[in-house]
Amino acid sequence: MEVNNLALTQYRNIENLNIDFSGNLNIIYGRNAQGKTNIIESLWLLTGYKSFRGGKDSDIIMFGKDIAKIKAEYQTSIRKIVSEITLSDKRRAYKNGILLSSPSKFVGEFPVTIFSPAHLALIKDGPSERRKFLDVSLCQLSPSYREAIKKYRYALMQRNILLKDLQYNSQLYDTLEIWELQLALYGAKIIYKRLKYINYLKNFSENVYNGICDKAEKFSIKYVFLNCNGENIESEEEIKQLLKEKLKSGRKNDVLLKMTGIGPHRDDICIYINGKSARVFGSQGQQRSAALSLKLGETEVIKEITNESPLVLLDDVMSELDYKRQDYIFNKIKDYQVIITTCELSGEIGKHEGKIFRIENGGLS
Ligand SMILES: Nc1ncnc2c1ncn2[C@@H]1O[C@H](COP(=O)(O)OP(=O)(O)O)[C@@H](O)[C@H]1O
Ligand SMILES: [Mg+2]
Numbered sequence: 001m002e003v004n005n006l007a008l009t010q011y012r013n014i015e016n017l018n019i020d021f022s023g024n025l026n027i028i029y030g031r032n033a034q035g036k037t038n039i040i041e042s043l044w045l046l047t048g049y050k051s052f053r054g055g056k057d058s059d060i061i062m063f064g065k066d067i068a069k070i071k072a073e074y075q076t077s078i079r080k081i082v083s084e085i086t087l088s089d090k091r092r093a094y095k096n097g098i099l100l101s102s103p104s105k106f107v108g109e110f111p112v113t114i115f116s117p118a119h120l121a122l123i124k125d126g127p128s129e130r131r132k133f134l135d136v137s138l139c140q141l142s143p144s145y146r147e148a149i150k151k152y153r154y155a156l157m158q159r160n161i162l163l164k165d166l167q168y169n170s171q172l173y174d175t176l177e178i179w180e181l182q183l184a185l186y187g188a189k190i191i192y193k194r195l196k197y198i199n200y201l202k203n204f205s206e207n208v209y210n211g212i213c214d215k216a217e218k219f220s221i222k223y224v225f226l227n228c229n230g231e232n233i234e235s236e237e238e239i240k241q242l243l244k245e246k247l248k249s250g251r252k253n254d255v256l257l258k259m260t261g262i263g264p265h266r267d268d269i270c271i272y273i274n275g276k277s278a279r280v281f282g283s284q285g286q287q288r289s290a291a292l293s294l295k296l297g298e299t300e301v302i303k304e305i306t307n308e309s310p311l312v313l314l315d316d317v318m319s320e321l322d323y324k325r326q327d328y329i330f331n332k333i334k335d336y337q338v339i340i341t342t343c344e345l346s347g348e349i350g351k352h353e354g355k356i357f358r359i360e361n362g363g364l365s
Contacts, residue, residue: 001111001308002075002247002337003043009069010062012038013362021192025354026339035362036341037116042070043339044114046083048093048106049136057087074110077308083110108140111302115295116315122163123278123287127268134194134269137298141197141305149190155182156260163258180247183263188240190264191225198223198269199305205297211328212289218274219293225267244328276356288320312338323347 008017014034028036041051041060041239050280061068067088074081084094085103093103100106108317121129134342139144159179166172202221209219226239226246246262247254256259271278271290278290302310312333318326319342326348345356358365 001077001311003072003311004075005073006039006043007069007071008039008042009067009327010065011068011070012060012062014038015062017363019357019364021337021339023337024334025339027345027349027354027356028339028359029343029345029356030359030365031300031343034359036359037315038357038362040114040116040313040341042136043072043311043313044112045070045085046072046106046110047112047140048104048109052114052116054118057091060087069303072110074311081109088301094243107146108143111140111306111308111310112313113299113302113310114313114315115292115317116313119295120287120291122291123271123282127266130269130271131267133294133298134197138193138197138300141302142193145190145193145254148186148193151321152183152186152190152264155179155186156263156265157261159183160259163254163260166255166279177248178245183247183260184240187243187263188236191239191243191267192236194264194267195223195225195230197301200301201294201297204300204304205293208296208332209289209293211332212293212325213233214324217286218272219290220272220274221273221294222270223267224266224270226262227266278357289325292317292329296329299333299336309336312336314338316341316343318342318347318349319344337339 002023006017006019008014011017017035017039019039023046023103028039029037039052041053044052050057067086069086071082071084074083082094082096083106084097085106086092086094091103093100093106095105117262137151139149156179159176162172162175162179179180181194198221205221206219209217213219226242228242233242243263247260250261271294273282273286273290278287282290299310299312303310304340314333318329318340321329330348330352337356338347340354
């Protein structure tokens with residue numbers, strides 16, 4: 001996939017901007033608070049997801065205005081597409097000029113991977129960040145995963161409502177099973193796909209970490225599911241049976257806590273450096289390298305599975321790395337279309353041929 005043009009209107013501090021990207025390396029450079037991350041964020045929104053910065057959609061509209069627009073022309077291996085998002089009273093998405101029933105219809109259309117300082121949360125924060133990482137990636141890759149997530153969330157909500165209602169009406173107890181069967185069915189699909197995904201990701205990200213750290217440290221990841229180590233479990237059917245049993249045996253506890261204590265909504269990716277938790281024991285630098293390895297690993301998984309190269313967005317990554325590591329990363333991403341932001345053109349960045357955009361006060365200069 002290749003994005004050819006981006007047009008922004010009243011997007012944060014950007015009144016009007018029109019950029020023609022190169023199909024290889026693009027460098028957006030400028031001082032702090034000029035609008036570099038805003039450009040990266042706008043491209044990310046075209047994936048159909050919310051901003052990686054958090055906050056509300058309305059925060060994105062330029063102060064004092066009532067609408068913001070993002071429009072991009074891009075090319076997949078088979079066709080040209082114009083995607084447009086408008087943010088006003090609500091978010092609207094248009095594909096080739098036609099209004100879609102929901103902006104989430106963009107998910108899977110515009111493959112992008114992104115790494116920004118906010119993504120350090122992947123290592124530092126709790127399990128929900130890592131589940132989100134898996135879900136965002138897998139939803140881009142697989143419509144059946146999207147469907148399973150939707151059905152699972154619905155069943156989870158229903159079972160949780162029931163758990164609360166049981167205190168008033170204990171006769172409802174047997175109804176739990178109906179939702180547990182649904183949770184086991186869709187939960188197993190989710191876990192099975194996550195396990196397969198992690199298998200790919202493991203190889204790619206360990207490889208990247210080795211490259212960044214010169215093999216001095218051992219990086220590894222593992223998907224930990226249903227509170228067990230997963231040994232001897234291979235098929236979706238086995239996962240389904242296990243989840244069904246665990247939901248049943250957890251009922252008493254779940255009734256007490258009024259929530260469902262087991263399932264893919266509680267799973268995690270454990271991340272280790274030299275066999276120790278990267279979250280607990282990793283230094284700042286190790287955590288940054290670990291997060292970057294997962295993100296660059298994700299880029300390669302998407303390419304491997306879809307045969308389509310995602311657009312790679314790297315926000316403010318290079319300044320934190322020494323020249324050797326910068327060089328390794330440039331090498332790793334050289335076959336992708338990349339958009340990088342930076343405050344300085346020194347170091348490795350200056351050595352690479354790319355299209356350079358200098359941004360000042362929300363405009364090109
Ligand atoms: N809704 C908004 N309207 C106008 N300006 C905004 C809005 N949201 C953020 N900004 C401004 O955008 C600038 C930050 O842009 P950003 O892309 O994060 O900078 P950087 O170039 O450092 O990456 C800040 O000056 C901020 O005040
Ligand atoms: Mg920035």
